[in-house]
Amino acid sequence: MVAESSLDFLRAALRRRELDALLITQPENRRFVSGYTAGDTSVNESAGVLLVPAKGTPLLLTDSRFDLQAMAEAPGFAVHLYPRGLLALLESLLPRLGVRRLGFESHYLLYSTFVKLAKLASRLGVELVPQAGLVERLRVRKSEAQLAKIERAVHLNEAVFSEVFQGIVPGMTERQVAHAIENCMRQRGATGPSFDTIVAAGPNGALPHAVPSDRPLGEGEPIVIDMGLVLDGYCSDMTRTVVLGAPDEKAVELIRIVRKAQLAGMAAIRAGVVGCEPDRAARNVIKAAGYGKYFGHGLGHGVGLAVHEAPSLNRRARKQLAAGMVVTVEPGIYLPGWGGVRLENMVAVTEQGYRLLNRDTTFLDV
């Protein structure tokens, strides 16, 4: 069930924009507004769209595969099926609902679909109005209930990491560890990973988004493990850098610098702060240690129904943080040929500062 208030907020936003209705095609937005949990196979294979009028009952449009699920999960929505496709259904619905100005999610509609929709709209005398980020803006500040779900995802993530870590021995491949992690996630009740698990040992760790390879893990080398899961719709995202056996001196040095940067980044977080400030605080620590040019990415990103969402923490981020936002704090140092170190926690922004969502500090303070 979804808080009635997000629908109310959305309807008020539609009225301010003089829109008669909004067509919601983005899967996480669809879930956020309706509670309907089905996911899209791809951008071409949708599990349905929402048609939210500024007044009156919102509609969930889908096909017969999802009929029962839609009715069960989105009880406040009128479920309509489109046996002859979405456009044919819209052709009958839009005039019936008196829609003259229709908003659509311009950041989640394919150009080819837009062209067909525009033809239909023109025939019906409906004006199409691109809207980007209308629902995303409602998603960015989390309610207590949403924060609790995110926290459960983070804690499950930690439990999975601990369990799998105990079984990691030198000679296992990056790919085997990644599979063990994703398998454990599912066994412990997660829907699945929120992104492809990264296990990058030794030199591979120098690539922030390395794909797990068949390279066996060695002793002493840094191993970057970046993993996230989905639980009850909400995502986690966590990175640890571990070493099997006696750690390389360099690895210890870098982990300490990155941890110091992470703490500095977190300390700079509170409501009202601009997204570039925590980034700068963390970056300054890494710069002062002489590794500034080896930290190429931003400090963090929002997490919620999507594993990457607003707000951003990076050098160019100009938006203010607000209480209830959830962000990752993930500084890293990547040395070509040697490897990488990244540490990532998730925090909720509060008026006074932040609340750390992770509770396991193993591997952080070495």
Added chain:
Amino acid sequence: MVAESSLDFLRAALRRRELDALLITQPENRRFVSGYTAGDTSVNESAGVLLVPAKGTPLLLTDSRFDLQAMAEAPGFAVHLYPRGLLALLESLLPRLGVRRLGFESHYLLYSTFVKLAKLASRLGVELVPQAGLVERLRVRKSEAQLAKIERAVHLNEAVFSEVFQGIVPGMTERQVAHAIENCMRQRGATGPSFDTIVAAGPNGALPHAVPSDRPLGEGEPIVIDMGLVLDGYCSDMTRTVVLGAPDEKAVELIRIVRKAQLAGMAAIRAGVVGCEPDRAARNVIKAAGYGKYFGHGLGHGVGLAVHEAPSLNRRARKQLAAGMVVTVEPGIYLPGWGGVRLENMVAVTEQGYRLLNRDTTFLDV
């Protein structure tokens, strides 16, 4: 490595359309044309695009995360990075390459990206020309090498099914079986599932796209298992309907009808036949048995780099089959409240008929 010939075909198609270049954004098309295997996280998070000029060296545009992978996997392509985004890079590349008419994949470009691209194009005096299916048409008939890869995926699929099936006992949940299947796929070397595995027992089987639930499997009831994997980029897709313990009489009756329909559908396949004909042949068997209205979906679909691609086998399919196409043949009967039966094999179309890609007939003839 990719056969040079698909690039040549593509360039010839561009010249026929008087296009100076094509921008390829669709992930499977990108892989098909370049050999570059990275996948997109989502339609918003691309691992890169191709810019294929009608003459001269093709380009692969990506970001620093994928630099080394792109160069290793697409040796015939000039790899360019876009640290300031794709549009900034295109702004310098398009004039340098003398592009005046640029094709783009209208079925795989978001409307919001199109708007930005159109502004850039207008500034540069470049004409944007929507192109849907240009590369897809090159993908639809498979080469011998591609058929061999698909066949390996099908055989691995069968091996995974056999291994997991031996461990299935009453009381296990649908979800546990689905996880065991996906875990086994990865352990045996698949990249992962080609779609979310379906395990639907008893009444759940009446939904063709049921999501695995925590319902325990019972004895005697039909269990629909629809699974596919990705191996070396190519997909498999296979469905079996199994029964634990002594089968329900109804289940045996329906499995026999569906198998007869499958054989009739396959027998109607050969180059030159229109896609609705095998569908009709299979459907007639199910209709004759009195279950016509319980077979609601089409008979099959193409499979290749994508698990759903051209051609279609269904009532409305008007395109002719050609040698080298690969399709599923998957009739089913779905009785609300009771459950479902579906059997799915993959075949390659030949001049004279078809070649069955599956070799395990367990569970088909009961």
